[in-house]
Amino acid sequence: TQLLEQSPQFLSIQEGENLTVYCNSSSVFSSLQWYRQEPGEGPVLLVTVVTGGEVKKLKRLTFQFGDARKDSSLHITAAQPGDTGLYLCAGPYGGATNKLIFGTGTLLAVQP
Amino acid sequence: DARVTQTPRHKVTEMGQEVTMRCQPILGHNTVFWYRQTMMQGLELLAYFRNRAPLDDSGMPKDRFSAEMPDATLATLKIQPSEPRDSAVYFCASGLVPDSHGYTFGSGTRLTVV
Numbered sequence: 461t462q463l464l465e466q467s468p469q470f471l472s473i474q475e476g477e478n479l480t481v482y483c484n485s486s487s488v489f490s491s492l493q494w495y496r497q498e499p500g501e502g503p504v505l506l507v508t509v510v511t512g513g514e515v516k517k518l519k520r521l522t523f524q525f526g527d528a529r530k531d532s533s534l535h536i537t538a539a540q541p542g543d544t545g546l547y548l549c550a551g552p553y554g555g556a557t558n559k560l561i562f563g564t565g566t567l568l569a570v571q572p
Numbered sequence: 573d574a575r576v577t578q579t580p581r582h583k584v585t586e587m588g589q590e591v592t593m594r595c596q597p598i599l600g601h602n603t604v605f606w607y608r609q610t611m612m613q614g615l616e617l618l619a620y621f622r623n624r625a626p627l628d629d630s631g632m633p634k635d636r637f638s639a640e641m642p643d644a645t646l647a648t649l650k651i652q653p654s655e656p657r658d659s660a661v662y663f664c665a666s667g668l669v670p671d672s673h674g675y676t677f678g679s680g681t682r683l684t685v686v
Contacts, residue, residue: 500679554628562617565615
């Protein structure tokens with residue numbers, strides 16, 4: 461059982477379209493992070509959201525943390541081929557040890 | 573830019589052989605993670621160190637895997653003996669806790685056990 465479920469698993473869209481990726485859990489997280497991973501490389505941190513209801517923008521990417529801190533979303537406006545990659549949410553879990561666990565991932569392909 | 577360095581980038585080995593993967597975390601970071609990534613399981617946490625002390629290795633098969641931090645500049649993940657099911661990409665990540673800026677990942681070691 462995955463603590464962080466992401467949807468959709470796969471998404472193929474045309475350049476210029478908008479999309480939203482979801483990260484859901486039945487557990488409360490003190491914060492959630494979003495990473496993007498390109499082929500042959502490790503995940504790269506995009507953003508950390510900490511406060512319930514928080515919205516952060518990074519150019520065409522908008523991240524939101526749910527009010528109850530159990531879910532998060534990533535919205536991309538006018539997607540570009542450079543947005544192609546695996547999007548991963550992650551959060552600290554495990555009480556005092558605070559280990560970082562990852563979601564199931566969303567593989568996004570943006571066609572030119 | 574500071575980076576996490578992993579070696580080797582690729583490793584092909586025969587079943588039963590010992591494999592050692594190395595990671596040089598970013599200087600000053602106090603937390604190091606080892607993850608394994610496969611298509612089926614995604615990113616699985618194997619081991620986790622804070623200030624060089626192991627905090628959690630519950631995700632690691634204890635009979636064949638071991639993780640150590642002999643000093644602050646080196647983390648190692650060893651598999652002995654290796655099996656085909658260990659084939660995966662192994663990532664090391666480091667970060668500074670407490671800190672809300674997330675973790676920096678290395679480029680990974682792609683391990684193939686034949």
